[in-house]
Amino acid sequence: SSDGRFIAYVVNAAGISRVRLLDPATGKSRTVESLPAGVVGSLDVSDWGEIGLSLSSARSPSDAYSINPETLAVTRWTASETGGLDATKNAEPSLVEIKSFDGLKMSGFLYRPDATKFPGKRPMLMWVHGGPESQSRPAFIGAYNYLVNELGIALFYPNVRGSSGYGKTFVSLDNGAFKREDSVKDMGAFLDALAKDPGLDASRFALTGRSYGGYMCYAAAVQFAENLKSTHCDVAISNFVTFLETTQSYRRDLRRAEYGDERDPKQRAKLLAISPLERVKEMKKPMFTVTGGNDPRVPASEAEQVVKAIRANGGTVWHLLATNEGHIWGKKENNDYAFWSALQFYRQTLLGE
CATH class of the missing domain: 3.40.50.1820 (Alpha/Beta hydrolase fold, catalytic domain)
Known part of the structure; x- marks a missing residue:
């Protein structure tokens, strides 16, 4: 983050992308648990601290998500085109x-x-x-x-x-x-x-x-x-x-x-x-x-x-x-x-x- 409060990074855990936030002051990390199991394509931290990322999963070709660094709440912002197919199935x-x-x-x-x-x-x-x-x-x-x-x-x-x-x-x-x-x-x-x-x-x-x-x-x-x-x-x-x-x-x-x-x-x-x-x-x-x-x-x-x-x-x-x-x-x-x-x-x- 721009203020140095945390470092956001991605771990490849047996193929699944796990997003974690590290506190440089304490050395402790927190894992974002509510993301779908999938593969993170890109990740960045905004100037105001929100974490943005793209993620592909079994039910999504690639979509944009954000993470609140305080609560670790996840918001999905896009629903990719799948040609009329119901990807939730x-x-x-x-x-x-x-x-x-x-x-x-x-x-x-x-x-x-x-x-x-x-x-x-x-x-x-x-x-x-x-x-x-x-x-x-x-x-x-x-x-x-x-x-x-x-x-x-x-x-x-x-x-x-x-x-x-x-x-x-x-x-x-x-x-x-x-x-x-x-x-x-x-x-x-x-x-x-x-x-x-x-x-x-x-x-x-x-x-x-x-x-x-x-x-x-x-x-x-x-x-x-x-x-x-x-x-x-x-x-x-x-x-x-x-x-x-x-x-x-x-x-x-x-x-x-x-x-x-x-x-x-x-x-x-x-x-x-x-x-x-x-x-x-x-x-x-x-x-x-x-x-x-x-x-x-x-x-x-x-x-x-x-x-x-x-x-x-x-x-x-x-x-x-x-x-x-x-x-x-x-x-x-x-x-x-x-x-x-x-x-x-x-x-x-x-x-x-």
């Missing part, structure tokens, strides 16, 4: 906390369908983030509310080791070729934990991911085929060696620092061993792979070699290639087509329609 996520195979604590966010509209155990789609140093947080999930609200599919967003938001040690635990599959094991730990959830149908689990999350998707198709009905893998790495050799040169050294160096014989051997393409015969369940023809980060060849191998083995794979897109798709017609195609895939593989 969107499911608010619950935090799921587990211990992985080695005892490491981690968590994720579970969005459950309305039990009145969709009684009984529900199918679930696990959505693994990319990066790999991104973090799944409880912000507005946009069109993917359709899966929860209209199809009755639960969504789960895990934060495996290597994710941001949990400290320097946690984010480095998947670095290099020899620790990479520890994060894959984390997916298995989440699947095992969620299979015990009384509201979920463990016989109808699927998994999706994009970019690095796409690699995790391919890896899950190999290692957790018995746990999954299907996988949907977007702009995904299928072979770490071919990926590192064909990604654009401006990214290569950066990616080597994360994944390993394919020029080193020992690392190259390990990178091949952990590449899903090397175990493609174990991909037994239906897969949908999506890629951009002009992708400079993960070339389209990474998907093409998987599709070719699965079909050669007699497996089921859908392949969507947008020849006029790169890694981040920018054309509405392409994104709409990809979304509705994915819904059709989930209708068939998860809902049996």
Whole structure:
């Protein structure tokens, strides 16, 4: 504040933004409890002391709020446009906390369908983030509310080791070729934990991911085929060696620092061993792979070699290639087509329609 009475700051608490006010004189802090669970985009303190911020949550794309620094009372000032949809009906996520195979604590966010509209155990789609140093947080999930609200599919967003938001040690635990599959094991730990959830149908689990999350998707198709009905893998790495050799040169050294160096014989051997393409015969369940023809980060060849191998083995794979897109798709017609195609895939593989 301009008078130095307090310092307003935001803490990332397992993905949820917590606003706190620190009294510099006493060193004590107070937490603002009445904000919705979500993600703060910006925060500032006015000249008169009121705290202003923007926040995205399950039921709001991004709205303006203010906080009274004396009472910590919260006022919402805007209601963002949602195209006529009633965002108050969107499911608010619950935090799921587990211990992985080695005892490491981690968590994720579970969005459950309305039990009145969709009684009984529900199918679930696990959505693994990319990066790999991104973090799944409880912000507005946009069109993917359709899966929860209209199809009755639960969504789960895990934060495996290597994710941001949990400290320097946690984010480095998947670095290099020899620790990479520890994060894959984390997916298995989440699947095992969620299979015990009384509201979920463990016989109808699927998994999706994009970019690095796409690699995790391919890896899950190999290692957790018995746990999954299907996988949907977007702009995904299928072979770490071919990926590192064909990604654009401006990214290569950066990616080597994360994944390993394919020029080193020992690392190259390990990178091949952990590449899903090397175990493609174990991909037994239906897969949908999506890629951009002009992708400079993960070339389209990474998907093409998987599709070719699965079909050669007699497996089921859908392949969507947008020849006029790169890694981040920018054309509405392409994104709409990809979304509705994915819904059709989930209708068939998860809902049996």
